[in-house]
Amino acid sequence: MIDTKRNAWPMTDVARRIARRIARRAHIVFITAHTEYAIDAFKHGALDYLVKPIEHERFADTIARLQERVNSSHPAPNTEQLIEQLAAQLQRPNTNAPLRWIRALVGQALCMIPVDKIDFLRSDEKYTLIAWRDETSKQCEALIRTPLKELIIQLDTTQFAQVHRAVVVNLAAISHVTRAENETAQIALKGRDEILPVSRSYLHLFKQM
Incomplete structure (x- = not known):
């Protein structure tokens, strides 16, 4: 090759x-x-x-x-x-199926992370943090070198939404959204302690607030 x-x-x-x-x-x-x-x-x-x-x-x-x-x-x-x-x-127009797996090195093991198990992705300088649940629902995290902007275009837009320039969230993982100052918001996740920011540019995704 x-x-x-x-x-x-x-x-x-x-x-x-x-x-x-x-x-x-x-x-x-x-x-x-x-x-x-x-x-x-x-x-x-x-x-x-x-x-x-x-x-x-x-x-x-x-x-x-x-x-x-x-x-x-x-x-x-x-x-x-x-x-x-x-x-x-x-x-043909780009009709590639959405990304189904993400490869990540966890310790000495190469993991195949099912995309539908991911709770959120967050840009971390030169890396992207992947936060997901394994088959036992244990919370897991890994850093990969693929930039978030490259991953976003491969994700299923009916399942994932960008809510901040550095954050993409699995809509099914959202517990609730709370309005914050300066036309921003905060996302609470089901079973996780992390609070994700929603910037003004993406607040329209939660119009019902």
């Missing part, structure tokens, strides 16, 4: 260089934050591409495809068909 963020070449050049240097067939998967070169990369032998931030299920699907390709003695899939599928996908 190739992380194009660490390489100054576009996908097309990377695929072409690998194809020239490796006599046997190479199975190339690109990890990228940009898709403008993806179609050309397929023309030069790329098997698949992953767009950052990478979802667990999408990554697992790509690994399965790689294993199938390596273990199979059948000819490679039709490249033109792959190109057509990618072109159609790039032209």
Whole structure:
């Protein structure tokens, strides 16, 4: 796999260089934050591409495809068909399913946090604090490097709401909202001691107050 963020070449050049240097067939998967070169990369032998931030299920699907390709003695899939599928996908509006899992390092363990178990997310300098409940309803916290602004656009807007420039809350986790000074408010959470701020810009979300 190739992380194009660490390489100054576009996908097309990377695929072409690998194809020239490796006599046997190479199975190339690109990890990228940009898709403008993806179609050309397929023309030069790329098997698949992953767009950052990478979802667990999408990554697992790509690994399965790689294993199938390596273990199979059948000819490679039709490249033109792959190109057509990618072109159609790039032209469609962004209909990606909301984020379902967030990976976080807790101690020495890598945890897969179910998004629907998250109570709130809060920006913490260069990190994002994730506060959630585990399968026993124990309160847990972890810091991840992904900025809050990148996570917000992947969350289900019917479940999560930004209530402050540094805070996103799970609506189902809210116990009650109390009006505060200067057209702001405070959110109390079910079973948690934390009080979350609601800034003036987001007070309209609680019009009934």
